[in-house]
Amino acid sequence: SYELTQPPSVSVSPGQTASITCSGDELGDKYVYWYQQKPGQSPVLVIYQDTKRPSGIPERFSGSNPGNTATLTISGTQAMDEADYYCQAWDSSTVVFGGGTKLTVL
Amino acid sequence: QVQLVQSGAEVKKPGASVKVSCKFSGYTLNELSMHWVRQAPGKGLEWMGGFDPEDDETIYAQKFQGRVTMTEDTSTDTAYMELSSLRSEDTAVYYCTRGGGVIRDGFDYWGQGTRVTVSS
Numbered sequence: 297s298y299e300l301t302q303p304p305s306v307s308v309s310p311g312q313t314a315s316i317t318c319s320g321d322e323l324g325d326k327y328v329y330w331y332q333q334k335p336g337q338s339p340v341l342v343i344y345q346d347t348k349r350p351s352g353i354p355e356r357f358s359g360s361n362p363g364n365t366a367t368l369t370i371s372g373t374q375a376m377d378e379a380d381y382y383c384q385a386w387d388s389s390t391v392v393f394g395g396g397t398k399l400t401v402l
Numbered sequence: 403q404v405q406l407v408q409s410g411a412e413v414k415k416p417g418a419s420v421k422v423s424c425k426f427s428g429y430t431l432n433e434l435s436m437h438w439v440r441q442a443p444g445k446g447l448e449w450m451g452g453f454d455p456e457d458d459e460t461i462y463a464q465k466f467q468g469r470v471t472m473t474e475d476t477s478t479d480t481a482y483m484e485l486s487s488l489r490s491e492d493t494a495v496y497y498c499t500r501g502g503g504v505i506r507d508g509f510d511y512w513g514q515g516t517r518v519t520v521s522s
Contacts, residue, residue: 329508338512391449
C-alpha cells in the first residue's frame with residue numbers, strides 16, 4: 297500500500313522559516329494537500345493541489361511538490377503556527393495521510 | 403456558510419455498533435463528496451472512506467471493508483457512518499469532512515468530531 301513519510305518533529309525559532317517534508321513514491325505525479333491541527337481541534341486545510349492556499353490562510357504558508365518529496369514552508373513562523381501538520385494524497389481510489397509532523401516554535 | 407455538525411460522544415461495548423451522524427449545510431451533496439476520517443488518542447489521521455467522484459461510488463479503506471457503512475440522507479442533508487463489531491482499538495475521534503465533487507480533491511471543511519469510546 298502507498299505510504300507518505302513525514303518527520304515526526306520539526307523545531308523553528310519565531311520569525312524563521314519552517315520546512316516540513318512529505319515523501320512518497322512518484323509523489324510529484326499526485327496532488328498533495330496539507331492540514332494543520334491544533335490540540336483539541338479539527339484539522340484545517342492550509343494548502344491544496346500542491347501550491348494553492350484556501351481563502352483565509354496567511355500568505356506565509358506555501359507548498360511545493362517537484363518530485364518524490366513535497367514541502368510545506370512557513371515563512372516568518374509565528375507562535376500560533378505551533379501545531380501538528382499532515383500531508384495527504386490520493387493513490388488511485390484511496391486517500392493516504394502522512395504520519396504527521398509536530399511543529400514546535402521555540 | 404458551510405457547516406458540518408456531528409452527533410455527540412458515544413460509549414459502546416466491544417462487539418456493538420456505532421452510528422455517527424453529520425448534518426451539513428451551505429451546500430448540496432450532489433456538488434461535493436463526504437468522507438470520514440478518524441484519529442485515535444495521540445495518533446495521526448486515518449481515512450476510513452468516502453465518495454469517490456471519479457469512480458462515482460462510495461469507497462472504503464481496505465482496513466474497514468465489511469465493518470463500515472457510509473450513507474447519506476439527501477432529504478435531511480445528513481451523512482452517516484456506521485461501524486460494527488467494535489473493539490477497543492476503535493476508540494477514537496471520528497470526523498466527517500467535505501471532499502471534491504468532480505475530482506479526487508482535498509478536504510476543505512471538517513465537522514467538530516465525535517468521540518467514540520469502546521470499553522467493557
